[in-house]
Amino acid sequence: MTTLQLKNIVKRYKTNTVLDNLSLEVAEGETLVLFGPSGAGKTVLLRLVAGVIDPDEGQILIGGDDVSDIDAEHRGIGMAFQNFALFPHMSAFDNIASPLTATGSTKDAISAGVQKVAKLLKIDHVLTHHPKALSNGQKQRTALARALAGSPPLLLLDDPLRNVDAKLRFEMRLELPRLLAAQGATVVYVTQDYKEAMALGDRIAVMSQGRIRQIGTPEDIYNAPADIEIARLFGDPTINLLDVVPKSGPDGVYVELSNVKVALPGMPASVVGKTCVIGLRPEAIAFTDAGAAGGIPVTVEAETPLNEKTVTLVLTARGREILVSRPAGTPGPVSGPARIAVDGHAAFLFDKESGALIPSAATPMTRNGEAA
Amino acid sequence: METTSTLEKILRLIALTLVVIFFMFPIFWIFLMSFQTNETILAIPPSVIFTPTLSNYAALITGKLTTAAGTLDIAFMRNLMNSIFLSVTSVAIALVLGVPAAYAFARHKFKGSEDIAFTLLSFRFAPPLLVLLPLTQYFQWLGLADTYFGLIWVYQLICLPLILWIVRGYFEDISADVEYAYRIAGHSWFATFRKIALPLAGPGIAAAGLLAFIFAWNNFVFALVLASADKQPVTVGALAFVTSSGIQYGQIASAIVLSVTPTLALALYAQRYLVEGLSLGAVKG
Amino acid sequence: MSETALFINGVDKFYGPIDHGVHAVKQLSMDVKKGEIIALLGSSGCGKTSTLRMVAGFEAVSRGTISLKGREVQTFAPVKRNVAMAFEGYSLYPPLTVRENIAFALKASKLSQGVVDEKVASIAKLLEIEDIMGRYPSSISGGQQQRASLGRALIRDADLHLLDEPMGQLEPQLRALLRGRIKHFIKERGLTAILVTHDQTEANALADRIAVMEGGVLQQFDTPQMIKERPANLFTGTFVGEPPMNVFPAGVSGSGEIVSFGLNEGVKLDYKASDFSHAVRGELMKRSKVVLGIRPYAVRRSEGGVGAKVAVNQWLGDQTHIAADFAGGTMVLVEHDRTNLAIGESVGIRLDPSSLHVFDGESGRAISHGQELA
Structure with a gap:
């Protein structure tokens, strides 16, 4: 276990700034997820920490010590790669043993170490195989075993589940927290899958274009996304976004959706009259019995089941599309006219121009958007 | 269908x-x-x-x-030995010098690295006859004319660029992540070069070495000008069969058969090795 | 009764000599009604793509017949079959813009320019590609190419639309919306579509019926609901559904009023004999080994259930995935609310007989589905 600190890191490739004055702290034993689209700079960041490339500016501290003069092999890091990066000319055993052979351990100690981690990852039966004889899932597990074998205090996992199928990914998503907890390492985990980020991260740093846009617990980010872009990245189906102009009424701020008032409790009066975007998560919208007060009339376009949820695409009278999601097996309309009810408490309001979230007194706000 | x-x-x-x-x-x-x-x-x-x-x-x-x-x-057997000695030594030296250089060019991009690599390749563009005259003069001044050492040096003009460019391509094809993984596991850059880069580029190095050997073996002009009778390779030695009393076709033919045999055998052997090596592939894991 | 759009009858596909080559599709028979959306679902090498290519006419049929609208077509060239196809590799024409690529599909239809423009514009709006219509395939992303390729297939007025892995590369933020739109588009026009996919989520989202294939054999051909609730065998049961079904090998014993399943480590699950029909009871008693299956969302937490410890608790925004370790293995639970369970906390898990699937221990064939209660 150790800590990791990045201070004002800048990395440029020719004229392209890949990491732009980025600062970040990872606490001892914490799993921090770096989440963002490809090209956000996540992989470059990991490589800088690993020491295989050098930053143009800034400082990296591991366990409080500046590591700029320490070569990659002496930083005490374990790393798993998206493309596995197994050594194709070595057996799975030798692959996993590579962090142990470097320390000059005895043959028996190496063998014991490999066996232990291989058992943990359920690949002890394929240790003699070369990578090309391994299935995709076994390759992925071998790569993880190699990263863990040296019991490094700092683990860097670069989208390790990217190249395995949905079933294996789910299986590993449940297995990884236990492995990491048993290891007791500090972890930086890169992914493009929001479910992985939420499931594995103690905290999530949302990156784009070389900067950290928001950092916080999964709750912070799901319940108070800093801007529209981040709101769109978390959640399946994607959040519904509709242009609105909030109005002021006797009970506070409200918006009109198809002439039906939706109250936005806790929203500041300053938003009244401003062009905004309302963000409605599909699970925050429900079908109501036709005729019920507050229901917005819609037409059901299609029903598309999604992993124990039923997702319905509906069309408002003005032709706006809305996705509604509910647990599978609960009743709902399949076609024709219907009414939906929107939970104003669960709605987000974003500034149309800047895309930034307009904080509401009613939504939990534990945001620390600026990097520490 | x-x-x-x-x-x-x-x-x-x-x-x-x-x-x-x-x-x-x-x-x-x-x-x-x-x-x-x-x-x-x-x-x-x-x-x-x-x-x-x-x-x-x-x-x-x-x-x-x-x-x-x-x-x-006639000195055919001696010529044959010369050919073998010159080619093998040249290729060996070119590999020792060229493979690390190729690795450096593949992995460490620095200012002007591309220019240097290209300059080295350009040695192969120049017609040998163009450099032959000044080269002969220099070699005579330096006392390198008509020495094995001098010949092997000149043969580097043939072998080095070839090895450098082919092997560099193979090194570039190895995923950088594979090497990073070995570094991060705690091994020095030199261990990484020896244990990861070299074995993975092995088929490429073999192919480059083979090609360089064939080019060195087939060289005629440099040896013709720079080597006296006792240091001539077979390519030049074959001229002896053009005698005052006519061309000895029979001997030329058997000389060709004998001189082609080593390269042919090497090519056949390495071909098997190459196919095997390339199917090892799966560098991407 | 709606008319049959496609009828596949006893089709075999061999690569290499018949009866000796690789047997990619084995005795496949299925029918597709007009206006239906069918998914051919399976992992790579299961025969789904071979089937699609035989229907399209790119691959010869080794044995059996394929009929489109009642007419045998297995010897016809692809162009004679009036089938539209979206290819997995997109296969957009590189020298044409996205607009030209999509309009190209209407070339043979002899429609007026005005009608073509209108159709192209509406499909572009549907697939969110209006802003890239003037671009060339090489200059757009994989997701955009896939949408363009879908547009080229959907715009045609064909008897059958074949879509090979149509949505695998789509941007995740667009996926749910486009699934809804495309399903609506197909249904509204009464098109008949077959999609080939390895992604059970996609098959469930779009298809009226799913044909699950494995090893060249059709495993089950039924509605998503039926496949979920009554999987024909262990393969279908575990392949369809995310998170996948929990499965545990078990022994069976019974005495009088009790049917008892023995899991690993001596864990026993006792059910009342009346929880199973007479016929099922008879089937169970004939076997010593079965496999129990229960879908993660059907597992209930309750006092007095099998004792387990929470190992993982992952909140995903609108679902919570929990893994609980018990002596017999690990049970995965899905709950739709935020569940505040600490790691290591003790919970009781209950496997209601109404949601318990029992499969044969040898063949994997389903014996009981819980729904068939006595």
Whole structure:
């Protein structure tokens, strides 16, 4: 276990700034997820920490010590790669043993170490195989075993589940927290899958274009996304976004959706009259019995089941599309006219121009958007 | 739909046969010639039916060539040894120098690295005759003319660029992540080069070495000008068969057969190795 | 009764000589009604793509017949079958813009320029590609190419639309919306579509019926609901559904009023004999080994259930995934609310007989589905 600190890191490739004055702290034993689209700079960041490339500016501290003069092999890091990066000319055993052979351990100690981690990852039966004889899932597990074998205090996992199928990914998503907890390492985990980020991260740093846009617990980010872009990245189906102009009424701020008032409790009066975007998560919208007060009339376009949820695409009278999601097996309309009810408490309001979230007194706000 | 018609199969067979004949016939003919005397070779019309003789090979191996004008001393066996020595040493030195250089060019991009690499390659663009005259002069000043050392040095002009460029490509094809993974596991850059980069580029290094060997073996001009009789390779030595009393076709043919054999054997051996090596592939995991 | 759009009858596909080559599709028979959306679902090498290619006419049928609208077509060239196809590799024409690529599909239809423009514009709006219509395939992303390729297939007025892995590369933020739109588009026009996919989520989202294939054999051909609730065998049961079904090998014993399943480590699950029909009971008693299956969302937490410890608790925004370790293995639970369970906390898990699937221990064939209660 150790800590990791990045201070004002800048990395440029020719004229392209890949990491732009980025600062970040990872606490001892914490799993921090770096989440963002490809090209956000996540992989470059990991490589800088690993020491295989050098930053143009800034400082990296591991366990409080500046590591700029320490070569990659002496930083005490374990790393798993998206493309596995197994050594194709070595057996799975030798692959996993590579962090142990470097320390000059005895043959028996190496063998014991490999066996232990291989058992943990359920690949002890394929240790003699070369990578090309391994299935995709076994390759992925071998790569993880190699990263863990040296019991490094700092683990860097670069989208390790990217190249395995949905079933294996789910299986590993449940297995990884236990492995990491048993290891007791500090972890930086890169992914493009929001479910992985939420499931594995103690905290999530949302990156784009070389900067950290928001950092916080999964709750912070799901319940108070800093801007529209981040709101769109978390959640399946994607959040519904509709242009609105909030109005002021006797009970506070409200918006009109198809002439039906939706109250936005806790929203500041300053938003009244401003062009905004309302963000409605599909699970925050429900079908109501036709005729019920507050229901917005819609037409059901299609029903598309999604992993124990039923997702319905509906069309408002003005032709706006809305996705509604509910647990599978609960009743709902399949076609024709219907009414939906929107939970104003669960709605987000974003500034149309800047895309930034307009904080509401009613939504939990534990945001620390600026990097520490 | 996916089964090819019989006609297509026959046409394909004919086309393949033609290609094989086109490329193999000269070699086959030379092979036949090497077992004939000059008289049967020059007979008109030529015939594939003759009494085979080993006299050509005997002459080459004993070094005594009997012609109508009398007996000549030839140094074919010595030439052959020269060829082997020059080619093997040149390629070995080129590999020792070229492979690490290729790795450096592949992995460490620095200012001007591309220019340096290109300059090295450009040595292969220049016609040998262009550099031959000044080179001969320099070598005479330096006392390098007519030495094995000098010849091997000049042969680097042939071997080094070839190895550098081919091997560099192979190094570049190795995923950087694979090497990073070994570094991060706690190994020095040199261990990474030795244990990861070298084995993975092995097939490429073998291919480059083989090509360089063939080019070195086939070299004529440098050796013709820079080497005296006792240091000449077979390519130059074959000139001895053009005698005042005529061209000794039989001996030339058997000399060709003997001199082609090592490269051919090497190519066949390495081909197997190459196929094996390339299918190891799966560098991407 | 709606008319049959496609009828596949006893089709075999061999790569190489018949009866000796690789047997990619084995005795496949299925029918597709007009206006239906069918998914061919399976992992790579299961025969789904071979089937699609035989229907399209790119691959010869080794044995059996394929009929489109009642007419046998297995010997017809692809162009004679009036089938539209979206290819997995997109296969957009590189020298044409996205607009030209999509309009190209209407070339043979002899429609007026005005009608073509209108159709192209509406499909572009549907697939969110209006802003890239003038671009060339090489200059757009994989997701955009896939949408363009879908547009080219959907715009045609064909008897059958074949979509090969149509949505695998789509941007995740667009996926749910486009699924809804495309399903609506197909249904509204009464098109008949077959999609080939390895992604059970996609098959469930779009298809009226799913044909699950494995090893060249059709495993089950039914509605998503039926496949979920009554999987024909262990393969279908575990392949369809995310998170996948929990499965545990078990022994069976019974005495009088009790049916008892023995899991690993001596864990026993006792059910009342009346929880199973007479016929099922008879089937169960004939076997010593079965496999129990229960879908993660059907597992209930309750006091007095099998004792387990929470190992993982992952909140995903609108679902919570929990893994609980018990002596017999690990049970995965899905709950739709935020569940505040600490790691290591003890919970009781209950496997209601109404949601318990029992499969044969040898063949994997389903014996009981819980729904068939006595």
